[in-house]
Amino acid sequence: MTNYKPGLHILSTFSCTTEKLMDHVFCKRVFDGIINELSLQKVGEVYHPFPEGGYTAVVCLTESHVSIHTWPEFQLATFDVFLSNFEKDNTDKVHEFFNKTIGSFNASAISQQEIYR
């Protein structure tokens, strides 16, 4: 590598049914499936369910990270995916990760900010 290669970070708030925002096992299955499909490398993760029913999770990748924090009482989640371009350009994979997540949650994106960093 000869250059610093920032990557794309998508920050989103999406809306979906309460059920999926209370089921961290479902979320882990979705994220693990996408990580596998996109040949990303997971190096650790935390899925923390709250007593009230929501959950908060971060997944650490060699390529950077994914996070989700759910608000089932409002049918909302804040969701991030950030992949660096260290070894190759992962910009398309950030979009794919985002779209596959929205699809799997059968969600509507309320906001989607794209930041190159």
Next chain:
Amino acid sequence: MTNYKPGLHILSTFSCTTEKLMDHVFCKRVFDGIINELSLQKVGEVYHPFPEGGYTAVVCLTESHVSIHTWPEFQLATFDVFLSNFEKDNTDKVHEFFNKTIGSFNASAISQQEIYR
């Protein structure tokens, strides 16, 4: 809680000496210290050192998350802190977390984006 209360997310790239960007134990000590000082609640974490010397880390908080991905070869790191306002307004704590991190790393912020979400 009666309202959805988005929180502040700071996304930064900072510059500092190579040594601190290769020492994930130092980073964990810094983050744990700040989490303690600010009375935040950690529910899990991943610190992953790379063979090349950098590291990538995510810390999961009940209030949301912190992440860092280091590029020691460029004396750079991408750093995020995001705290929701679920039970109280944590906006000041996001700024404090950011400033204490920059101070502890003896770093210069190259970029600092503030997003309310």
